[in-house]
Amino acid sequence: MNFDFTEEQLMIQETAREFAQAEIAPTAIERDKQAIFPAEIVKKLGELGFLGIMVDPKYGGAGMDTISYILAMIEISKVDASLGVIMSVNNSLVCTGLQKYGSDYIKENYLTKLATGEKLGAFALSEPEAGSDATKQHTTADREGDYFVLNGIKNWITNGTTADYYLVMATSDKEKGHHGISTFLVEKDTPGFTHGKKEDKMGIRSSDTCSLLFENCKVPTKNIVWEEGKGFNFAMNILNGGRIGIAAQAVGIAEGSLDAAIKYSKERKAFGTEISNFQAIQFKLADMAVKVDAAKLMTLRAAALKDKGEKFYKEAAMAKLFSSTIAVECALDAVQIHGGYGYVREYQVERYLRDSKITEIYEGTSEIQKMVIARALLR
Secondary structure (H helix, E strand, O other): OOOOOOHHHHHHHHHHHHHHHHHHHHHHHHHHHHOOOOHHHHHHHHHOOOOOOOOOHHHOOOOOOHHHHHHHHHHHHHHOHHHHHHHHHHHHHHHHHHHHHOOHHHHHHHHHHHHOOOOOEEEEOOEOOEOOOOOOOOOEEEEEOOEEEEEEEEEEEEOOOOOOEEEEEEEOOHHHHHHHEEEEEEEOOOOOEEEOOOOOOOOOOOOOEEEEEEEEEEEEHHHEEOOOOOHHHHHHHHHHHHHHHHHHHHHHHHHHHHHHHHHHHHHOEEOOEEHHHOHHHHHHHHHHHHHHHHHHHHHHHHHHHHHOOOOOHHHHHHHHHHHHHHHHHHHHHHHHHHHHHHHOHHHOHHHHHHHHHHHHOOOOOHHHHHHHHHHHHHO
8 A cells, every 4th residue: 555645635635624624614513503404515515526526527526536535534524524424425325336336327317416516415224123234124115117116214314304316225026135125216306205304413413314204206217226136235335435434534533633632732721831741631642643543544545445446345344443433532532631621512522522423333333343344354
């Protein structure tokens, strides 16, 4: 692995950093308080090419590699993890899935709009009884001529109320078990498709999460992604790449926590000197820095393997597992270093702590990552 970034990669990183500081940071606290979806910021992300970073330019994307995407994700998530997950879902799960497995019709009619940010995407796999066990899809898709009729419920869908296009996994052949699951691209406002109330979450509150409801929702057969019966494989393959994005989100949260802790330790005085002069504080900062660096390197390794076309699912699971763990730990340390101020919104580290926990849960819990890693080791 080459540890030197290209000029293009560094340009993406710097652009993301400047955008995050200028456009995202000023409203992050208020949006978190009020759970306001950042529609205008998302639109600007699209204009910068950040919603289709890895998509081929012929479909409206930026045509960049996974490492560029990771560098951008870290900078965005360092300031606001809510923007990070919005960006991650559209890039990792939706655009990547459609570019790799979508038909020419789907790419031309849907992918181009998603890659440019004209439209926003969502990924609908989880259900009330199908979280970690994604094989138990109770949402059904029954064939009726040139349509499939969807019925069921999806849970915990990021961009749930704001997306325009949804990738929905549903069982189209009950007799085949998980080999009978298919992926359907469903447009917003399709008759029979509605969403539930927006969830009132502990963290990443500026991103919207809700359940999706399907009641005799007719979807054209041409909107099947890949082919019938490949839905489970589609979801698992795409989630492997998605985990790299969430690992980058976690690294961003951890790095933001470290930056805030360093800044505060140089300003706060106790016993006649800055608290950065106390060994107890220095050791916490040193531990945080080591964790952030290790997590970043693990995430970049997974991204580099993906870019080279090599197997990366174990490395992606390892990166997500470790990065999400240290995101929580670094956020906790940042709150501790801030003392009482760490417990109030003004200093932002309490938001890092609330935002960090979800990285251990979505796109495969930490326990699922351990299962993936162990299976890879024991093969």
